[in-house]
Each structure stands twice: as structure tokens, then as C-alpha cells.
Amino acid sequence: MAGRDVRLTLAGQEYVLRPTFQAIMEVEERLGGLLALTTKAADGEIGLREVAVILWATMQDRPDFEQVGKMIMEEGLVKSISAVRDILAICLTGGGEPVLPGKS
Incomplete structure (x- = not known):
């Protein structure tokens, strides 16, 4: 993961994954809110459909x-x-390090 991009090699080709505003709007239109998706992924309940939509978008x-x-x-x-985990992390933190409440 470099800044706001994630790189993923599939079928021998490297793809640049960039969670742009438009891409995230496509994800939310197809799958629902980003926070719910993040929770689902954290709980290990994310499936092929969600992974494919997030990567494709x-x-x-x-x-x-x-x-x-x-x-x-x-x-x-x-x-x-x-790769999906990294994309969701970028969406939640803007690509920076997460700041815990009460920390600066």
C-alpha cells in the first residue's frame, strides 16, 4: 500500500486500486454503507461478491x-x-495512520 493506492496482482497482471470518491459511491450503491462493509470485513463475514465489487470499482x-x-x-x-482490507483502511483514515480517540 502506497499512500492512497493499493497494488494487487491477479492473473499475472498488476492492478492499481484507488478508492476515489466515484469508486466508493459505486461500492456503496451496490453493497450499502462503507462503515457496515468495514464491520462485516472485520468480522470475517465478507464474501466473494463484496470482494469483487470493491476490487472492480x-x-x-x-x-x-x-x-x-x-x-x-x-x-x-x-x-x-x-487488498480489500487495505482499501477500506484508506477510506477510513484518508491513507494516513489512524488516530485513536484521546491521542494526538
């Missing part, structure tokens, strides 16, 4: 949605879920 040079799903299945969910 944030890909800079994206193939079609079905192809993204196939690539995730070929690589396995663990690798993709790690």
Missing part, C-alpha cells in the same frame, strides 16, 4: 466485472481480501 484499468470475479477465484480469496 477501485481498479484503474479494469476488466469487466465477471472477469474480475474469475481472477479472484483463480488466485484465491485470501490475497484479494488483504
